Amino acid sequence: MSHYFENDINLKSNVRELSYKYNSSFFTFLSDNGVFSKKNIDYGSKLLLETYLKEDNINNIKVLDVGCGYGFLGIVISVITSSYVDMVDVNKRAVHLTKRNIKKYESFKGNTFVSDAYSEIKNKYNVVITNPPIRVGKIKLLEILEGAFEHLEKNGTLYFVIRKDQGALSIKKILEEKHKVEIINKDKGYFILKVK
Numbered sequence: 758m759s760h761y762f763e764n765d766i767n768l769k770s771n772v773r774e775l776s777y778k779y780n781s782s783f784f785t786f787l788s789d790n791g792v793f794s795k796k797n798i799d800y801g802s803k804l805l806l807e808t809y810l811k812e813d814n815i816n817n818i819k820v821l822d823v824g825c826g827y828g829f830l831g832i833v834i835s836v837i838t839s840s841y842v843d844m845v846d847v848n849k850r851a852v853h854l855t856k857r858n859i860k861k862y863e864s865f866k867g868n869t870f871v872s873d874a875y876s877e878i879k880n881k882y883n884v885v886i887t888n889p890p891i892r893v894g895k896i897k898l899l900e901i902l903e904g905a906f907e908h909l910e911k912n913g914t915l916y917f918v919i920r921k922d923q924g925a926l927s928i929k930k931i932l933e934e935k936h937k938v939e940i941i942n943k944d945k946g947y948f949i950l951k952v953k
């Protein structure tokens with residue numbers, strides 16, 4: 758069986774449209790077989806997004822969404838906060854969907870491209886945001902989380918979501934060795950962490 762983060766070119770396409778409303782803004786996203794949360798927008802992603810959108814100083818900044826899937830987090834963030842958002846994923850189909858989804862939003866500023874974690878990232882950002890892949894294992898997960906600090910401006914912030922049963926507290930402890938880590942929201946077993 759293939760995983761959502763693998764590039765399985767033999768997987769039959771079955772494009773569907775998902776919708777999301779934030780205050781008075783209405784969004785739609787094309788999703789497909791072979792990408793994460795293809796049938797519904799993930800609850801953890803929504804909690805991460807809605808928690809992030811309540812933070813201070815998030816307008817007109819530079820944001821990187823790592824593991825963007827079909828572009829849910831990055832597209833909404835760019836449209837709502839007028840930020841420049843780059844979105845990367847190792848999964849080519851996810852990046853292809855994100856490209857199609859971006860086209861629907863004239864006010865979107867940013868780009869999307871294939872990257873294994875930060876391998877293709879040349880810029881620095883004020884924020885790195887991620888609903889990280891868990892099934893890739895702890896080493897890759899920490900590469901994505903710890904690696905954010907090489908691509909953040911001074912005083913930049915990492916935001917991510919992780920479930921308690923996926924090891925939220927042990928990951929928090931590891932990050933605390935080098936960083937200031939806060940749990941800024943939790944619901945239904947999902948923790949939203951802010952790392953400086």
Ligand SMILES: C[S@@+](CC[C@H](N)C(=O)[O-])C[C@H]1O[C@@H](n2cnc3c(N)ncnc32)[C@H](O)[C@@H]1O
Nearest residue numbers: 762793802824825826846847848873874888890
């Ligand atoms: C939990 S999903 C989140 C997807 C999307 N951000 C959302 O909220 O719906 C994690 C994403 O990370 C991607 N991914 C897995 N390994 C990766 C890697 N090494 N580098 C970049 N992205 C990766 C997967 O393909 C998947 O799209």
